[in-house]
Amino acid sequence: MKQTLLLLPGDGIGPEVVAEVRRLAGVVAPDLELQEGLVGGASYDAHGTPLTDDTLDLARKSDAVLLGAVGGPKWNGVSRDKRPEAGLLALRKGLDVFANLRPAFCFPALVSASSLKPEIVQGLDIMIVRELTGGVYFGTPRGIDEKGGLRRGYDTSIYTHPEVERVTRVAFEVARGRDGRVCSVEKSNVMETGLFWRQEVTLAHAEHGAGVELSHMYADACAMELVRAPKQFDVILAGNLFGDILSDEAAMLTGSIGMLPSASLGDEGTPGLYEPVHGSAPDIAGQGIANPCAAILSLEMALRWSLGREKAADALFAAVGSALEKGARTRDLGGELTTRQMADAIIAAL
Amino acid sequence: MKQTLLLLPGDGIGPEVVAEVRRLAGVVAPDLELQEGLVGGASYDAHGTPLTDDTLDLARKSDAVLLGAVGGPKWNGVSRDKRPEAGLLALRKGLDVFANLRPAFCFPALVSASSLKPEIVQGLDIMIVRELTGGVYFGTPRGIDEKGGLRRGYDTSIYTHPEVERVTRVAFEVARGRDGRVCSVEKSNVMETGLFWRQEVTLAHAEHGAGVELSHMYADACAMELVRAPKQFDVILAGNLFGDILSDEAAMLTGSIGMLPSASLGDEGTPGLYEPVHGSAPDIAGQGIANPCAAILSLEMALRWSLGREKAADALFAAVGSALEKGARTRDLGGELTTRQMADAIIAAL
Ligand SMILES: CC(C)[C@H](C(=O)O)[C@@H](O)C(=O)O
Ligand SMILES: CC(C)[C@H](C(=O)O)[C@@H](O)C(=O)O
Numbered sequence: 001m002k003q004t005l006l007l008l009p010g011d012g013i014g015p016e017v018v019a020e021v022r023r024l025a026g027v028v029a030p031d032l033e034l035q036e037g038l039v040g041g042a043s044y045d046a047h048g049t050p051l052t053d054d055t056l057d058l059a060r061k062s063d064a065v066l067l068g069a070v071g072g073p074k075w076n077g078v079s080r081d082k083r084p085e086a087g088l089l090a091l092r093k094g095l096d097v098f099a100n101l102r103p104a105f106c107f108p109a110l111v112s113a114s115s116l117k118p119e120i121v122q123g124l125d126i127m128i129v130r131e132l133t134g135g136v137y138f139g140t141p142r143g144i145d146e147k148g149g150l151r152r153g154y155d156t157s158i159y160t161h162p163e164v165e166r167v168t169r170v171a172f173e174v175a176r177g178r179d180g181r182v183c184s185v186e187k188s189n190v191m192e193t194g195l196f197w198r199q200e201v202t203l204a205h206a207e208h209g210a211g212v213e214l215s216h217m218y219a220d221a222c223a224m225e226l227v228r229a230p231k232q233f234d235v236i237l238a239g240n241l242f243g244d245i246l247s248d249e250a251a252m253l254t255g256s257i258g259m260l261p262s263a264s265l266g267d268e269g270t271p272g273l274y275e276p277v278h279g280s281a282p283d284i285a286g287q288g289i290a291n292p293c294a295a296i297l298s299l300e301m302a303l304r305w306s307l308g309r310e311k312a313a314d315a316l317f318a319a320v321g322s323a324l325e326k327g328a329r330t331r332d333l334g335g336e337l338t339t340r341q342m343a344d345a346i347i348a349a350l
Numbered sequence: 351m352k353q354t355l356l357l358l359p360g361d362g363i364g365p366e367v368v369a370e371v372r373r374l375a376g377v378v379a380p381d382l383e384l385q386e387g388l389v390g391g392a393s394y395d396a397h398g399t400p401l402t403d404d405t406l407d408l409a410r411k412s413d414a415v416l417l418g419a420v421g422g423p424k425w426n427g428v429s430r431d432k433r434p435e436a437g438l439l440a441l442r443k444g445l446d447v448f449a450n451l452r453p454a455f456c457f458p459a460l461v462s463a464s465s466l467k468p469e470i471v472q473g474l475d476i477m478i479v480r481e482l483t484g485g486v487y488f489g490t491p492r493g494i495d496e497k498g499g500l501r502r503g504y505d506t507s508i509y510t511h512p513e514v515e516r517v518t519r520v521a522f523e524v525a526r527g528r529d530g531r532v533c534s535v536e537k538s539n540v541m542e543t544g545l546f547w548r549q550e551v552t553l554a555h556a557e558h559g560a561g562v563e564l565s566h567m568y569a570d571a572c573a574m575e576l577v578r579a580p581k582q583f584d585v586i587l588a589g590n591l592f593g594d595i596l597s598d599e600a601a602m603l604t605g606s607i608g609m610l611p612s613a614s615l616g617d618e619g620t621p622g623l624y625e626p627v628h629g630s631a632p633d634i635a636g637q638g639i640a641n642p643c644a645a646i647l648s649l650e651m652a653l654r655w656s657l658g659r660e661k662a663a664d665a666l667f668a669a670v671g672s673a674l675e676k677g678a679r680t681r682d683l684g685g686e687l688t689t690r691q692m693a694d695a696i697i698a699a700l
Contacts, residue, residue, distance in 0.1 A: 080545075083539075085539050085540075089540070115466050115467055115470045115577055115578055115579070116465050116466050116467065116577075117465055117466065117467055120465045136486075136507060136540075136541060137540050137541075139504070142541075142542045143542050144542050144545065144546045144549075150510045150511060150512070151510065151511040151546075151550075152508060152509065152510040152511070152546065153508070153509055153542045153543045153544075153545060153546020153547065153549075154489070154506060154507060154508040154509075154542060154543055154546075155506075155507045155508075155541045155542050155543050156504060156505075156506060156507070157486060157504060157505040157506070157507055158502060158503070158504040158505075159502065159503055159504075160500045160501065160502040161500060161501040161502070162500070187591070187594070189433075189435050190435075190439070190486075190487050191486060191487075191492075191505045192492045192493050192494050192503045192504060192505050193503045193504055193505050194503075195430075195494065195503060196494045196501075196502065196503020196504075197503065199494075199503075200501075219594075219595050220594045220595050220597075220598040221598070223573065223595045223596070223598050223599040223602075224598045224599060224601065224602040224607070225602075226599075227465055227466075227577065227599060227602040227603060228465055228602050228605075229465070241537070242595075244537075244569075244570045245569050245570050245573045245592075245595060246573070247570075248570040248571070248573050248574045249573040249574060249576075249577060249599065251574065252573075252574040252575075252577040252578050253577060255578075257574070
């Protein structure tokens with residue numbers, strides 16, 4: 001049976017970068033069956049909802065899903081549950097992709113793009129494992145209402161045993177393929193969710209953590225240490241909210257957010273969801289100048305983590321690196337190449 | 351009537367740096383009445399609680415309170431509600447100091463200490479206004495228990511109208527004394543508390559924001575932007591949890607966390623609480639090598655914000671800068687001076 005990859009270009013620069021993913025897939029995995037669907041604002045415009053049941057069904061039946069980007073000012077007035085972002089959250093939840101893998105690495109050719117000193121980021125290679133389907137993002141009760149004459153807004157931060165355990169096991173597995181160190185991050189000094197998280201991670205380590213060194217850090221300290229000495233980290237494990245913030249901070253350390261992909265994984269045998277870290281960048285959408293590398297490296301992660309094609313993944317990763325070595329640069333990297341020319345440079349390097 | 355400043359040296363390097371605050375106060379504000387009390391582990395050891403009612407009473411009756419630092423491995427085994435940190439939280443809550451002012455600025459002489467490139471941090475001057483007595487730090491229900499056979503940990507993120515309004519007004523006031531720009535930070539795209547926060551800040555701006563430019567940013571984007579281009583910010587306004595993380599990240603951008611003070615303010619006429627941003631640093635406690643500047647600059651903030659002594663504050667701030675210009679450096683800044691010698695250099699510069 002043919003493997004299928006569902007492309008969801010989405011909004012803004014999404015369609016432009018996903019078009020290059022399509023070309024690259026044709027080169028490194030020509031037998032892969034590509035399908036396409038709508039998500040985010042594009043789906044809202046067509047169907048009045050940012051994710052249709054049909055698209056979610058299609059995603060569930062695929063071997064992997066690659067999303068471009070969602071959102072933009074066009075949908076600012078749309079009600080909360082129909083916004084483009086709601087489609088992304090529904091897709092994550094619907095696919096139950098609970099482990100978000102967000103690498104922060106620095107291509108040697110791009111070290112100078114960082115706002116940090118070269119010696120601080122040269123060789124940087126962190127993997128952030130973020131819980132993606134729980135925590136304060138989904139906890140209930142939540143709402144905005146009035147109580148005792150007082151207007152208030154509230155959410156529930158919550159984690160259960162299976163939720164912490166399964167993402168922790170992914171972090172251990174990821175660490176085993178790297179330097180074997182996991183740093184778990186929370187605010188156990190002020191939050192019960194944090195204390196619970198620390199207890200559960202510690203238990204999971206005793207049971208499933210053979211060969212992995214586990215440490216713990218408060219989220220504020222981690223935000224500091226990422227700036228001070230980011231190379232101390234191998235794998236950082238965090239809940240949904242802290243993971244959101246710290247993975248973005250870590251990504252920016254590399255100086256080239258247009259380069260970074262992400263993978264969101266569920267249970268074995270279920271499709272993973274792959275996305276560039278950057279957003280839909282409405283300011284440059286439609287101009288053909290967006291950097292396609294993050295989307296192309298998301299394909300690379302899909303080949304590696306969902307499609308069992310390590311060799312193709314290795315080749316693709318190497319090709320991106322060598323295109324950069326040869327000087328290929330889009331605008332965001334200080335160059336002149338268009339989206340298409342950047343992809344051409346990578347194809348040429350393959 | 352004499353003005354009083356209550357010194358709470360606390361734990362670790364706290365007593366060492368507060369000893370220098372005592373000397374400096376004698377020079378710049380000789381008529382100030384200094385009192386002293388216990389907090390944190392020191393209070394726990396003496397009284398079995400990290401903050402006694404007597405000490406809180408004394409604090410309430412003072413014009414300002416200056417705390418050194420709390421915590422250390424010695425109290426790791428102590429129950430959650432008796433830990434040193436619990437004393438700090440109780441003090442904040444007891445004094446109702448709801449607005450935490452955390453400057454992140456770079457002394458010209460110390461630009462090279464940053465892990466960021468000099469051009470990114472030269473002239474950096476951000477003020478973070480963090481809500482300090484609400485949010486997920488204090489929300490209920492909270493706990494760790496079992497439900498339906500599932501172990502879980504949970505907290506409540508919550509803000510009410512008066513809580514957001516009062517801290518927002520402080521942010522506006524602070525901005526008026528600076529560049530007049532406030533960037534309010536939340537996760538309104540995924541949290542109801544965040545949406546509520548944005549609505550309330552927007553309302554407060556319409557009513558009390560004359561002359562202040564207000565913008566909004568998601569917390570993850572802010573964590574990125576602080577790394578990419580921190581000088582874009584003037585005042586950052588955030589809730590307790592995001593403020594905790596982002597202010598630590600911003601502090602570390604300057605490269606010298608041993609230099610940074612903080613002020614926590616309540617309603618007009620109530621005592622402010624002043625603390626260095628650094629912790630109790632148990633690893634170097636007792637050696638007399640800690641950097642006293644953050645504590646001394648906390649005195650500077652107390653003189654300015656609670657004691658109405660702007661001139662003394664200005665003189666103290668200038669003296670720290672000129673001691674640095676002349677090369678005075680403690681170990682953390684790459685120098686050789688002891689805690690006492692660093693304070694001597696500042697006194698000499700006065
Ligand atoms: C778009 C938004 C809902 C999302 C999140 O907060 O998870 C984004 O920041 C991300 O990290 O993918
Ligand atoms: C010690 C801890 C409870 C505290 C906090 O989280 O508020 C600290 O990180 C701070 O920022 O003062």
